[in-house]
Amino acid sequence: MITYQLTSMAIGVLLAAIILLLVRRDHLHGPYSLWWIGAAATVALLGFFPRLFDVLASKLGISYPPILAIVLGFSMLLVKILTMDLERSRQERLIRRLAQRLAMLEARTPEPNAADAAEHDPPPPASTAR
Amino acid sequence: MATLDPTVVLIPAYNEAATVGYIVARVRRLWRCPVVVIDDCSTDATVRIARLAGATVLPLTIQLGAWGAIQTGLRYALRQGYQIAVTLDADGQHDPEDIGALLRLLATDAADVAIGAFPERASRARRFAWSYFRWLTGLELEDITSGFRAYNPAAMIALASREASLLDYQDVGVLLILRRKGLRIVEAPVAMQPRAAGASRIFRSWWVVGKYMLQTSLLCIARVGFNPLPPAAD
Numbered sequence: 341m342i343t344y345q346l347t348s349m350a351i352g353v354l355l356a357a358i359i360l361l362l363v364r365r366d367h368l369h370g371p372y373s374l375w376w377i378g379a380a381a382t383v384a385l386l387g388f389f390p391r392l393f394d395v396l397a398s399k400l401g402i403s404y405p406p407i408l409a410i411v412l413g414f415s416m417l418l419v420k421i422l423t424m425d426l427e428r429s430r431q432e433r434l435i436r437r438l439a440q441r442l443a444m445l446e447a448r449t450p451e452p453n454a455a456d457a458a459e460h461d462p463p464p465p466a467s468t469a470r
Numbered sequence: 471m472a473t474l475d476p477t478v479v480l481i482p483a484y485n486e487a488a489t490v491g492y493i494v495a496r497v498r499r500l501w502r503c504p505v506v507v508i509d510d511c512s513t514d515a516t517v518r519i520a521r522l523a524g525a526t527v528l529p530l531t532i533q534l535g536a537w538g539a540i541q542t543g544l545r546y547a548l549r550q551g552y553q554i555a556v557t558l559d560a561d562g563q564h565d566p567e568d569i570g571a572l573l574r575l576l577a578t579d580a581a582d583v584a585i586g587a588f589p590e591r592a593s594r595a596r597r598f599a600w601s602y603f604r605w606l607t608g609l610e611l612e613d614i615t616s617g618f619r620a621y622n623p624a625a626m627i628a629l630a631s632r633e634a635s636l637l638d639y640q641d642v643g644v645l646l647i648l649r650r651k652g653l654r655i656v657e658a659p660v661a662m663q664p665r666a667a668g669a670s671r672i673f674r675s676w677w678v679v680g681k682y683m684l685q686t687s688l689l690c691i692a693r694v695g696f697n698p699l700p701p702a703a704d
Binding site (some may be wrong): 429432433435436437439440441442443444446447448 | 526530534545546549635
């Protein structure tokens with residue numbers, strides 16, 4: 341018969357294994373891989389010792405331990421999402437400035453003979469005629 | 471009539487093939503100064519026409535919006551050592567002849583930034599938006615969204631900064647940065663031409679207007695207390 345302990349262990353090990361595999365294959369860039377290895381370790385630990393939350397909850401005066409797991413998990417997700425948006429904003433700034441730099445490098449001045457052409461105004465567009 | 475300090479005219483353009491050639495040529499003929507067109511990923515002949523009219527073209531590889539394009543121009547102007555940068559819309563709303571009014575304000579050292587204001591052009595909705603933002607920011611300007619401006623080097627440096635790179639429009643956010651740096655902003659009333667082609671990139675639908683108002687309000691509120699009070703006029 342499958343026990344509660346076994347299910348929890350299976351889930352913990354599976355999640356940790358997937359994360360470690362991704363880190364090992366270099367799919368996660370430096371600082372992110374640190375966060376995720378921490379997450380893998382936590383998931384594995386909780387998988388093996390699901391009673392940890394019961395102990396912790398009683399110490400914190402929470403009468404229904406699973407809610408502690410949910411609240412903590414949710415908070416960590418919020419923190420992670422917040423840092424993701426911070427990182428995205430940083431990248432957006434970088435990308436914009438990079439695009440600007442590229443445009444500056446690609447600046448093309450008109451060919452010398454185009455300057456003569458500019459001496460003769462092109463006809464004004466119909467609606468700006470003044 | 472020529473200008474004294476090395477001046478460059480920056481024109482952000484997005485699909486303005488109908489008017490950009492005329493504007494570039496007119497600026498060059500009137501002011502004999504280099505014209506830089508910043509192309510915000512146009513899909514029409516804007517780049518070709520601008521080059522043909524004698525402008526230097528800075529082609530953006532990804533669309534950055536009006537302010538991103540202008541900042542590109544300002545960074546370019548600083549690198550090239552220009553002392554004054556004038557920004558102008560490519561759609562023919564701003565008459566290049568009025569550049570003189572802006573340059574005079576900078577030349578007398580009365581201002582770091584001169585803004586060509588068109589208070590009478592505004593629709594009721596736009597007037598409402600302006601007075602709302604005046605109230606929210608304490609800025610004492612008539613025309614908050616005007617893209618017709620002249621900047622001196624101090625203002626160019628302030629606006630070429632990384633801090634200004636996450637702005638989306640050349641209006642309240644830009645003005646707040648200028649004020650925070652203690653730069654003087656002065657308006658010059660100028661005549662407004664009817665928009666020759668195309669429509670405002672902001673005031674075009676209620677959805678976009680709503681998003682803009684909300685985003686800009688947040689920007690103002692987030693900066694409360696950041697800004698020193700404007701120096702008392704003496």
